[in-house]
Amino acid sequence: MSLCCGSVPKSPTLTFFGAAGEVTGSCTLLETDSARVLVDFGLFQGAPSQEQRNTVPPALDFRRLSAVVCTHAHIDHCGRLGMLPRLGYEGLVHCTEPTATLLPMVLRSSANLQKVRIDEFRNGTGPDAVVLDPAPDPAIAAAERFEDPPVLYSRGDAERVGRSVVGAPYLAWREIAPGVRMRLHDAGHIIGSASVELEIKHGAQRIRVLFSGDIGPTGESYLAPRGHATEADVVIMESTTGARPTSTPAADVDAEMRRIIEDCRHGRRTAVMPTFSVGRGQILVHHLARLAREGLLDDVPVYLDSPMAIRASELCVQHPTLLSAQAREMIARGHSPFDFDSLHCLWSRKHSLKVAGREGAGIVLAGSGFCDAGPVLHHLENSLGHDRGYVVFTGYVLPGSMAESLAEGKARRVRINGTELDVRARITRLHGLSGHADSPQMIEWLSGSGHSPSVVVLNHGDNVAREGLAGRVRTVVSSTVAMPQCNDQLELS
Numbered sequence: 001m002s003l004c005c006g007s008v009p010k011s012p013t014l015t016f017f018g019a020a021g022e023v024t025g026s027c028t029l030l031e032t033d034s035a036r037v038l039v040d041f042g043l044f045q046g047a048p049s050q051e052q053r054n055t056v057p058p059a060l061d062f063r064r065l066s067a068v069v070c071t072h073a074h075i076d077h078c079g080r081l082g083m084l085p086r087l088g089y090e091g092l093v094h095c096t097e098p099t100a101t102l103l104p105m106v107l108r109s110s111a112n113l114q115k116v117r118i119d120e121f122r123n124g125t126g127p128d129a130v131v132l133d134p135a136p137d138p139a140i141a142a143a144e145r146f147e148d149p150p151v152l153y154s155r156g157d158a159e160r161v162g163r164s165v166v167g168a169p170y171l172a173w174r175e176i177a178p179g180v181r182m183r184l185h186d187a188g189h190i191i192g193s194a195s196v197e198l199e200i201k202h203g204a205q206r207i208r209v210l211f212s213g214d215i216g217p218t219g220e221s222y223l224a225p226r227g228h229a230t231e232a233d234v235v236i237m238e239s240t241t242g243a244r245p246t247s248t249p250a251a252d253v254d255a256e257m258r259r260i261i262e263d264c265r266h267g268r269r270t271a272v273m274p275t276f277s278v279g280r281g282q283i284l285v286h287h288l289a290r291l292a293r294e295g296l297l298d299d300v301p302v303y304l305d306s307p308m309a310i311r312a313s314e315l316c317v318q319h320p321t322l323l324s325a326q327a328r329e330m331i332a333r334g335h336s337p338f339d340f341d342s343l344h345c346l347w348s349r350k351h352s353l354k355v356a357g358r359e360g361a362g363i364v365l366a367g368s369g370f371c372d373a374g375p376v377l378h379h380l381e382n383s384l385g386h387d388r389g390y391v392v393f394t395g396y397v398l399p400g401s402m403a404e405s406l407a408e409g410k411a412r413r414v415r416i417n418g419t420e421l422d423v424r425a426r427i428t429r430l431h432g433l434s435g436h437a438d439s440p441q442m443i444e445w446l447s448g449s450g451h452s453p454s455v456v457v458l459n460h461g462d463n464v465a466r467e468g469l470a471g472r473v474r475t476v477v478s479s480t481v482a483m484p485q486c487n488d489q490l491e492l493s
């Protein structure tokens, strides 16, 4: 097998159209003599220049695709699926059953957001979240100020794709294209997340290709324990946390969460936690639910300000077999592992605005985790400028974003939704709630079967993460390790 750049591919071939040396825009094409299967079609995220990349579709004929597969309903893996009708693809999108429920919601929400953003940008009323001090690089700021936010698809497109989504049970083989069978494995990352195994018929040969998708951590979780990589000839493996040696121990996370609750109670503060709706939202609510059962939240109301997070939690309860033993037990006793007396679910902007700026002890879990849109902006607007304000970042922050500048204590003055504020609030970070396996856990996932694939391809990670993980991979398997760049191709025979 060989990695090549730009030469005519021999089938079967993998082409990496995104998330190659970066953490967003996941998109890989598997091409054989008889079929062309696209795995994931995610958004590039981050600075406006990154977002503009979404407007340039991969150089492939979408009308000739045989099938599309989606590993999970995170926007960096699924966010461009709404473009499929405009690109000429009318076929099916395969995924797990929970993802089949989530995907139409995520795509509709993404289409709505794109429309709102362009309207507000053109009217000059757009939400803004800008660090004023330290001042942004003037060249970057000037280049980004005049760029319209991209509109990739409409709500109608999203709904059309939603109707073509087909959920498959885990572990069942299914023929999705001529000479290509698919089997999905629980990846333990979010509800419905999957590693995708494709078996290709190539002459007399059968080649198995495994796409890890995002791999969840081991240890305490609301999700059922995941397995390890199945035996495959080629493994395409995410490497998001490849440079992260080990996760924060669960006991430390728990102690830190208790400290935050205590800070809220004694300081009569409301902690704003920017929250990713699918995944992080469930981790946080599940953790808080456990502490609520000890009475720790009796006088500390918690507000879940993200309809998508509320729906994702409900979806978890509808699929108890995919949850941890503890969560299943609770459901069997008639309780939701994502509910407790002091939890208030906010379904509307009206309710969200009522909570923003509230006084007294409380916790607000608000989308989005990147602090670039959604209800979190008005919570930050009401919190950041006050000595009693309290903001807790609970996960990944995009490099160069306002969230990163705040989380790292660099931002002194910001503008949010037109309001300029000196940052006075207390800002902390809570580590260890990641939905991603750390580096040793990824190695354990890869080597668990005792089988060495011919090739391990590292994608979905920056180059530091990939290099870090590559070194570890070479110590446990004898595979060739490939680290493709965008548009590189890998021939499989």
Ligand SMILES: [Zn+2]
Pocket (backbone or CB within 6 Å): 072, 074, 189, 214
């Ligand atoms: Zn993910």
